[in-house]
Amino acid sequence: MAAGVPIKAPVAGIAMGLVKKDDHYTILTDIQGLEDHFGDMDFKVSGTRNGICSLQMDIKIAGITRDILKEAMSQANKARNEILDSMERTLDKPRKELSKYAPKVKMMMVNVDKIREIIGSGGKTISSIIEQCNDVKIDIEQNGRVTIMHQDIFFIEKAQKMIENIIREVEVGEVYQGKVVRIEKFGAFVELWPGQDGLVHIRNLAKEHIGKVEDVVKMGDIITVKVIGVDDKGRVDLSRKAVLDSLGK
């Protein structure tokens, strides 16, 4: 609980003993030292307030009836609750936060077809993510489960973002804010997110006819664009005009 592991409930354990002489018997709570091996039965029970989690019992004599066992178990139950009371005075539930030195973990599911892209040729893409995110640990399982681990949640989230960007797919009709990253005679390349560019052809830059791309946008501008098509090579066609049209400007 101190480590912030979200366990269902605190668990306590107790060692019990039993000494039997003829028909008389005595059940002992919390046996120690001398009582260790002198008894006729010893058992250890652990559990939560709700019930038993583990039990170990050694009985050296015959004649331990169900009633005796029942009594012993109920005496153990009482002791277990007393120990839980004592523990809860120190800490009564798991902490919300993990230690700042503990590895934090985030899990995400990705489409199995995308695993290759995340890894990249010869592991290039994933190595680059790991490098940029302070040696974050990334496990990718065959079923598409990606586990990202690092002591610092900041780097986990950064890596998560980078992976999300790789697996994100452009959808036709979607509107994005993007940055102009390259200007050519025939149009402007706009970065929708890191790793994903699209082209706004000069004829789709504005409602009116323009002579030069630079008349409307310059490098670094943030503009709103709509995806109007993706060709079979994955090249994205964008339009600024379409956005302006829908805004009725």
Add this chain to the structure above:
Amino acid sequence: MNEKQVFVMELGNRKLQVETSQLAKQATGSCLVRYDDTAVLSVAVVGDKPTTQDFFPLMVMYQEKLYAAGKIPGGFLRREGRPTEKEILSSRAIDRPLRPLFADGFRNEVQVINTVMSVNPDCSPYVASLIGSSLALSIGGIPFNGPVAGVVVGLIDGKFILNPTAEELLLSDIDLTVAGTKDAVNMVEAGAKEVQEEVMLDAIMFAHEEIKKIIAFEEQIIAAVGKEKIAIELQVVPEAISTAVYQLEKGRIVKAISTKDKLERQNKIQAIEDEIREVLEAKFRDMGLDKDEIETNIKYVNQVLETIQVDEVRRLITVDKIRPDGRKCDELRQLDSEIDLFERTHGSALFTRGQTQALATVTLGALGEAQIIDGVSIEDGKRFMLHYNFPQYSVGSTGRYIGPGRREIGHGALGERALLQVLPSERNSPTLFESFRKFSNQTAPHRKRRSVPDLWR
């Protein structure tokens, strides 16, 4: 040459078959137990002369060979190495019900070796091994108060299941192993998903009914092929030594036992015992005994001294209803707990009960670091590991530091089992846990007696 004999019964809707008189014929006793596709060779051997040790030299082994599951060992050498945790725990679970059934003073060496030859993960090789061990001892005529048998009980939808399959065990609310004779249950080992005491009791009783059936089957086999009982010379303390010790003791130990403080009590008793040993050793020397004879006699003296203590503690508890440290029967020692003792560990706590301290740390890791278990059962990774260490310094002794012993592994497993029930699922918290326990300042156990240091004491 004896003909191979085959005996069959049904156990939990599967065939349990025992074959005798075929394998390991030079051993004192042996048999092959087949439980469906699972097969275990159980062999018992008894030494023909008593040793001079002051404990019962019984060794029980349970070994799983990977060939039983058609696997090649992992690792660089591709050779099976030291016993796995499961083998150690199974060995203990066979040893525990057998050991108390041998007579006091039994000093001949006894070895019981169980080798799993073939395994069907749905048919517990432990169950087969315990039945095999009991039969090997009984058939061989080694005297003990057996036979014994054991079963595993599961609970699904309020119904008990005898010797559940691997799949059933995953769904079960309890994983209970019970062993016993026809008269009584003598060992219980269980993990449970927070079940009530009543349920556990019912399950134990259910198990005992099944155990009785297996024992009736064992008795039939023993009647058919059992050898004559071997006469074993039991070690008895010579009357003269016993009398001499009592004369010197004069009730002083009895008085010292009722000392409240543990350390003080131990020191007092120790002093009296040392004195008695010294006086008697001198006496033995005067009698002209040689070194070996003196040593043997001193062992007898120690046994008498131990008996004095056992008798007194038992008398105090049952008659006077007083415990050595003055506590009431249902009274716990003083409890205390503290957390966050160290900066860089992911979690730490110190739990104190009387003079016993448990120092626990938690390490969280990535799932990829989970332990892969190389064994004959279904391959599985282990996400939560509890490592229990009991260093000798915690009882103020020197000792060898060579990795965890059987007992440490057993205690660790019990704690691990308990905490496993409350861990978050892998989906909710994909983290690996490692917890490490260490004890210090543990009550020093009486010399010659096994210490029972653990989380619960």
